[in-house]
Amino acid sequence: MAKLNLDGKVILAPMAGITDSPFRRICKKFGAGLVYTEMTSSQGIARGSTQTLRYLPYEEEERPIGIQIYGEDTATMESAAVEVMKWKPDVLDMNFGCPVKKVIKKGAGSALLKDIVHLEEIVRAVVNAVDIPVTAKIRSGWDDKHVNAVEVAQMFEDAGIAAISVHPRTREQSFKGKADWSVIKSVKDAVSITVIGNGDINTPESAKKCFDETGCDYVMIGRGAIGRPWIFAHIEHYLKTGELLEEPDDEVKFDILNNYITLEEKFRGEFGTLNHLKTSISWFLSGMLDSKKASEDLVRVKTMVDFKAKLKEYSEMVLKNEKPSNWQLGDIQEIAL
Ligand SMILES: Cc1cc2nc3c(=O)[nH]c(=O)nc-3n(C[C@H](O)[C@H](O)[C@H](O)COP(=O)(O)O)c2cc1C
Structure with missing residues (x-):
């Protein structure tokens, strides 16, 4: 072989x-x-x-x-x-x-x-x-x-x-x-x-x-x-x-997450996506401001509409507080989206 x-x-x-x-x-x-x-x-x-x-x-x-x-x-x-x-x-x-x-x-x-x-x-x-x-x-x-x-x-x-x-x-x-x-x-x-x-x-x-x-x-x-x-x-x-790339900033991470959610919704529908995200959302948000609390809140939500609204609210809060990094959105968007 x-x-x-x-x-x-x-x-x-x-x-x-x-x-x-x-x-x-x-x-x-x-x-x-x-x-x-x-x-x-x-x-x-x-x-x-x-x-x-x-x-x-x-x-x-x-x-x-x-x-x-x-x-x-x-x-x-x-x-x-x-x-x-x-x-x-x-x-x-x-x-x-x-x-x-x-x-x-x-x-x-x-x-x-x-x-x-x-x-x-x-x-x-x-x-x-x-x-x-x-x-x-x-x-x-x-x-x-x-x-x-x-x-x-x-x-x-x-x-x-x-x-x-x-x-x-x-x-x-x-x-x-x-x-x-x-x-x-x-x-x-x-x-x-x-x-x-x-x-x-x-x-x-x-x-x-x-x-x-x-x-x-x-x-x-x-x-x-x-x-x-x-x-x-x-x-x-x-x-x-031999060069270490910087972690993407939170704006890029939210873009990747939202893109992933869209793919999941197409793949398994609204209800299936909601359940599925409950196992992985904390990994996606890990390292962000107050992410533990945000994940706990998101896991309790009952519809995808509420999930997305809560996630949007959370991302706006995070991005308002985030220090800009050297990452350029375009760098990774090109590969991710
Ligand atoms: C949530 C989860 C599910 C897993 N499911 C499988 C699986 O279906 N088949 C498999 O061979 N290994 C499975 N594994 C083991 C991983 O493939 C891998 O061997 C293990 O996590 C160690 O690698 P890591 O340290 O990079 O996570 C699973 C691991 C995790 C965390």
């Missing part, structure tokens, strides 16, 4: 409840080299559940795009993989890192790291079922006594996986502690397939540090991109020039 060959060095991580099509489009405009869908149930896909299938569509402008599936049953993963090909993604990804109880209980996500024989069966079945690059995302292992990322990566390489994303925390850690990038380095040293480093990369400097310390081929950004989609452009710029 050929190595992944992307234009950008920075990849958007799959994030359930976050990386829907509008979010991916914004990240793409800021230079994400590859974007992934939210994790999608292989069972739901195989059953043709409309609830599940709505995770799969994307816009052409999102390419290259990877669709991520998860599940514990080999035959179901295989038929879901075949079914997903109808959507013509560039990459198919398998989730072997999810720490969520509901997923683990069924033996899917990171639970599969405990059973490498079963894991290999799934991986081989899926790789053989499709003719596009198959990638896989793992954690370092189940717990600190069972860190087996290298063994898993070597098996992946042998089974024909094109690239492996490593989030170097164990399942037991969930999101606690620090990502241990030395695990990414051990994986990179052990295999010749593409290695994507992930975990706690949220600034241009941390991205460069991860490349330097681990030798990984790409970095993957999750939480660092929520509400801050310009991070892709900032990392790329820093990697190429």
